Amino acid sequence: MVKNPDHVTIAVTDLERSKHFFELLDFELKITDVISGEEVAKYMDVPDIEADHLTMVLKGAEPRFEIQLLHYRNPKIFSDPKISNLARPGYNHLCFKVENIELAVDHLRKNGIKIRSHIMEYLHRKLVYIEGPEYITVELAEWL
Template sequence: MLNLRRIHHIAIIASDYEVSKKFYCEVLGLTLLSEVYREARDSWMANLAIDGHYQIELFSFPSPPARVSRPEACGLRHLAFSVENIEQSVAHLLAAGVACEPVRIDEHTGKKFTFFADPDNLPLELYEID
C-alpha cells in the first residue's frame, strides 16, 4: 500500500510573480516562509504557509503558456481554502478588490461556499467549516 498521509504542497505558476505573491500573502494572508531565485531556470520560487503549515509553492517562469480553466476543462478544477466565517471572508476579499461569486450552499453538506480567482484566473474556493 502507498500509505499517503496528506497533501504536501500545491504548485502554482504565476504570469506575474510579484503580483501573485502580493495576492497570496497580502490578500489571502499566507505567510512567506522562504524565497529563492533559481538562476538556471530564470525562475523565482516562494514557499507559502497557511496557519503555519507549508502548503503552496509559487513559481515564476519566463513566458508560461496560459492554462484553460473555463469552461470546465480536464485537470485540476480548483483549489479550496477552509474558512470559519464565509461572509467575513468574502467581505475581506471584496474590500481588497477581489470579485466573488454569490455564496451558495453545498447540497450534500449544507455548508456555505463561494468561488473567486487569483491574478491568473486560477479558480479558488472558500468553504465554510464548523
C-alpha cells in the same frame, strides 16, 4: 500511503500580485529562491529553466501547508484566461476552509479580489468561488 497535502505550486506571470493574493488568505512568505540548472531542468522536464520560487506558508496550519509560486524567467510563459472555465478536464479548483465566509468575501472584495459566484449552501457547507492568480479558481468553504 498519503498522509496530508504538502504544497501546491502555481506558475504565475505576475509574482507580486500573486504573492499579495495569498497574503490576503493568511499565507506568509517564508522562502525566496531562484531555481535553475541541469538537475532541476531534468526533474521538471523544462530545458534551460530559470525561475523565481517563492514558498508561502499558511499561518497556523497543522500540518504545515504551502503555496509555492513559480515565476518563470526562462522559458517565457503566458496567462490563459480560459483556465477559469471549470467545464474542462484537468485541475478544477483548490478549496480553503474559513470560519466566516461572509467576512472572508467582504475582506477579499475590499482588496480588489474578484468573487466568481454567490455564496451557496451545499453538503453542510457555505461555498463561494473566487478568482486567484492567473485566473485559477479558489473556493472558500465554511462548515455549517
